[in-house]
Amino acid sequence: MKEKNNHKHAKRYGMVIDLDKCTGCGSCMVGCYSENNIPFKTDETNKLDSINWIRVFKITNNKPYPDTEICYLPMPCMQCDGVGKHGHSPCVSVCPAVATDYDLDTGIVSQIYTRCFGCRYCMAACPYHARKFNWWDPVWPADMEKYLSPNVSPRMRGVVEKCSFCFHRYQLARNKAYLEKREELAEDEYQTACAEACPTGAITFGDLNNKSHAVHQLIKSPKAFRLLERLKTNPKVYYLTSKNWVRRAGDNYLAHEEPGKIKNNIKEHH
Amino acid sequence: MKIDRRSFLTYGTALVLGGAAGSMLSPAPWKLTDDVAIWTQNWPWTPVPEDGEVTYKPSVCTLCPGGCGINVRLVNGRPVKIKGLKDHPVNKGSLCPMGISGLQYLYGPSRVTSPLKREGKRGEGKWKKVSWEEALAAVTGKLAELRANGRPQSLACITGSDQGTIPNLIGRFLTAYGSPNYIRAATAQDAIEQAIYLTQGKQGTPVPDIENANFIISFGSGILDGWGLPGRMFNLYGNQKTPKKIIQVEPRLSDTAAKANQWIGINPGTETALALGLAHVIIKESLYNKDFVENCAFGFDEWTDENGKTHDGFATMAKGYTPKKVSQITGITPAKIKSLARAFARASKPIAINGRGHGAIPGSIDESLAIQSLNALVGNINKTGGISAIPDSNYAKWPEVNIDEIASKGMQQPRIDGAGSEQFPNTRFLLNRLPEIINSAQGESPIQALLVTDANPMYTIPDTTATKKAFDRIPLIVSFSPYMDETASYADYILPNHSYLERLQDVPVAVGISRQVISLAQPVIQPAYDTKHVGDTFIHMAKSLGGFISKAFPWDNYEGFLKEALSDQWRKLKKKGMIEIDHTLPEPMAYTFNTVSTKFEFYPTARNSAKQKEDSALPAYTPVPIEGDTQRFQLVLIPYDSIRLVGGYMANAPFMTKTVDDTVLKKQIGLLEINPTTARGLGLKEGNLALLKTPKGEATVKVHLYEGIMPGIIALPRGLGHTAYSKYLADKGCNTNTLIGSIEDPASGLDMAWGIRAKLTRI
């Protein structure tokens, strides 16, 4: 969590997922797998040892037929800003070997696979289960390693990995901009693979600090909320929903409490 | 000093300890520690993808008939990622998960990497790699033999699509060879196109204009579960300029139902009754489009034929479908029926669509007729936001085919599946009838050789047991599949096609009431294995067979043919990747129909199947029979479709199976959806193992309690239960086609089964 010089124009990349638009198709997951060289096993039905940087949950209002409703809830890494000082996300603060870091320029929580030695403390710290452990050596059978992207290194067994907001795309875009002698990236120059893959456009990605980015406006919507906000994790992934039961399912409330009416004492940055 | 054993031990230990301590002061252990750590960071068995120049190649996805534009990212010519093509008119950048997992169809353990000849028993999995020369010689030898024996009609070919030049090329091969038995796998389009043909007199691909409609009643169509052109449907849903109202009518809360403005649970198989009930309300309350009905339609009111016989009109018939009666049939309250009918009729651009789930099973002709009549009542035929049929396009110019005497004799034989016969005059293909016909044939099988391309009948034809039995009787089965699918694994020869990313192909897709997009799927990579373009294989076989057959194929290869057939359009297609054809007719022509009455026929006079000659041709609700007696089988099993599972001739890529929820598949066992109240009655709890029995078969399933399914109904997903491919898909869950048979529509011969009776017992 070292201070960096160009802190003044720091970005806070974030995501807004419109749950009213999400159809649960799973394109974001597949888009992420193919972008980030995510391996697969013969059996991926144990979701607790299945590597998914973004996983789409199916939640229901638990009402009997025919009043049942379902809602799909895609969950990438929330890229928490955490409480207090910038970068004190639940995971970054606990990693003993600085293998996960909060980038002050972008607000993105990184994971350094070659640094990580697999203590899994960060997984214990993350309330979203966004972090996945490589319990197995990754295997790409029958020439399948030929489709791997050179922009994301495949992970070895025994390390933790998670959604990086496709940080390599940011780096590629930055390099391009640098060569073209530009300071700023346009909104569409840096988009995550899941946002790009979402066929209904439910995922919007951009700099929360930048007034011209769509996300900046979207998070002001009364429909906007974040998951487990009350833990003060201060996530940069926002959700939109018009359904109260969905909003309620996104956090914990005491019987008398109403979503959206709780005083939230998280300090907003910038 | 004397060295005895004791001092040897003492000094030895001291030396070792001292040495160990001393070496810690040297750089060796530290260097080793560091090197070992560096080794763990670069384990040789963890691949390091090669970097290089990044390029993009646009193409078209042909994994399903959706025809979405794709953009393939390549590094040093190596495809590494598939994205949607932003400016493609079909999908505008949206892709389904299957399209995005495309690279797993390029490489992987289920690919057939060279021609194979069967060694062991059928389906045993013992193969011998053979050369293309040997494999082609063996197959053409057998084909030549059939012709020599004067039985060219005993050759059949099953394909997955009849759109585009590849299926046409294969059709041409069969014609020149002398077999009428070119059979395309069934889809829901078959029933709809027949309903359109009967009411409008027009043969073509049905196109509901989802883009411009603003009120959609979907009778079980999984608009957001993979129905129609999936990439396009998602895109339209996500980018609604003006919000659409979607009413989803089906017994299970599907993903489409979840996203719909309203989900109406209906007793499965009673959609026809609801459609007619809606018509009843619309007519009774005089909400129908009078301009269309009075000026452009026939048979709305009573009419008299040339023999002086009076026939009921549609309105007369609809009188019988009172909300009360329909409510009893469908389980939907009369109030809901009325308000739905009113909302539909009052909407500015309403449309009613059908084809359950992905639209794999055609359903009854009555259902499609009733729904087309509903569309006609609101007058949205052949207009923006409505429904139309696009004629088979003739953008490719084919030279005349001349056939020899043997072929001509063969072509005069009736089709094996009965399509186009007196019994089913308006049906083009009836793959579902094939197993039964072969199985009931006396003596030799009427099919002696079967070619299968872009289809997986061993998996997709309902009643797998019967299909397998039928295929056992066919002496030669040749698969052209690039993958070791169920049919390929049961074949005698596999002549593997290129995978879709290695293949040249034209892809026609209808995207609006009159707009057709012809895209060109261009190879993004040289063939990775010893495979051959299926078009080239057929051209090669034609040339080997010689004579008129050879003459019908004057081209060197498929690309040569395509260039010639597309003539001046080829360059444009090659350059732009796609061309658009506008089929728009001038206003008056749009409402002039090719029927006898030149009007839209609410009373389809062309409907004259053997059974219904005497009856009224008007659509009517007759309960679709369902197999199984209610005593033994107290539940009803319905299959459902999901966008994360491929239920058709293609199968899930490992990535897609990875996205499947653990409430659908757990380890190797599929989960069965059941309403908690029904489960309670059976003493079943979440996660219980149970034996599912139907009149057609049985399977072990796990119970998943789901409030979103009608009590008494149980559901299993399509697309699981594969027995072939690789360990990433095989033996996971169960194939619904092993549990559900086909129910033949007496009017069309098409499969109209929507489920089967079933019994569930806890293990």
Add this chain to the structure above:
Amino acid sequence: MFPFCFEWSWDLGHIVFMGGLWYALSIIGAGLTFAIVKSVFDCYGGHDDPDHGHH
């Protein structure tokens, strides 16, 4: 753990934590060295028979 590791920064956290660590390590190291050196002297300096008063 050393100032030349790139994670290092001269902030309060590092000073207090690493300070404590190196302090403890120094005490242990110095104590051990003292005991060993003294033993060597004791051994060769003639104090042959230290009492066992520590029991």
Add this chain to the structure above:
Amino acid sequence: MNETPLIPAGVKRCSKWQFSLWMAAATAVLLWGVYAMFLIWYKGLNQTNMNDAYGFALWIWADLAIIAIGGGAFFSGFLTYIIGKKELKNIINFAVIIGFICYSCALLILAIDIGQPLRGWFIFWHANVHSMLTEVAFCLSCYFAVLTVEFIPLILENPKLDKKPFLHHLSHNMHGIMAIFAATGVFLSFFHQGSLGGVAGVLYGRPFAFREHIFIWPFTFFLFTWSAAACGPCFTILVTKITEMITRKKLVKDNVIQLFAKISGWMIITYIIAKTIDTIYWAFVTAPGMGFTLMDFYNDSTYNIGLLFAEIVICGFIPGLILITKRGRENSFLLMTAVILAVIGVCLNRWVMVLQVMAVPLFSFNDWYTYMPSWQEVATTILPVAYGIIVISLAYRYLPVFPQEKELNPID
């Protein structure tokens, strides 16, 4: 080989054969654990039943528990060398051995538990000073070094080794400055016991674990140190009593045990009062602020409120009260009951602070996460027990562990 010169003078030991048999049994169990250990190192952590919800599981519990019960070493050092309770010198050797066993096992388990053992040293090299785990690793290793230093002079007192002049002097000189080592050990222990508590307490994403902070330390930091100091001596007493039972000898005088038990009792009582206050504050202030009621954490069939009752009342107040009353601790049955309950209590506390933290669902649409360790995990967790038995047996046989043994068991 005649082993008489190896056995300290003036004490009686069992026959070589009896001893060999005993050791063989323990070694068999040890080898089973070692086999599992190598299996895990070779094939990876897929050999366990841990998963992405249970990143921390049986091993971390075992680590925390053995460090807590090994707390007798630092606390007896503190009492003996800093407070000046000289009586405890008669049990401190044994406390050090137990501590040595516990800490060496804790380090071993950590080495098995991490996904990349070959670069486990990154925790030191690339240390993040803000992480509680870093603090644990450093203090643990340093304190293990201290324990080794404390153990060495005892080893050197083996009659055979004691004959070497250098080793004889070394032992003597190390004893001479033992207070300095003990003080360092106490300092390190305070921080690593505390930081182990901090490991759970700082997890603000885990409402079951999270506690309010004093400066940078959550309440659990202090509670863990306190409980280890309170219950560690109980484990020392327990193992001493077991050793006495097995050797059928009295090894430590009652006044020593009584003193140790009394101090432990007061520590337990004060600890459990603090723990109760902490629990109440957490249940009624901290957790509700995060949207949870106390019962949200205990509505599972396994993780029910009985667990909290067991930890605080049955394994907290009861042993504490027994040990602070003279009659209670002088009754050998009650004393044993109390020390066993206290040990169970501290282990239970470590269990819930590791396993229940993982088990509690944070979303209404998630179920409680369940976990059952694999045999490899069980074997490697039992390994320390076998290892401990072996080390204690060897130490007891060949080293003058109990200074009062000769006096209490004269042979003539």
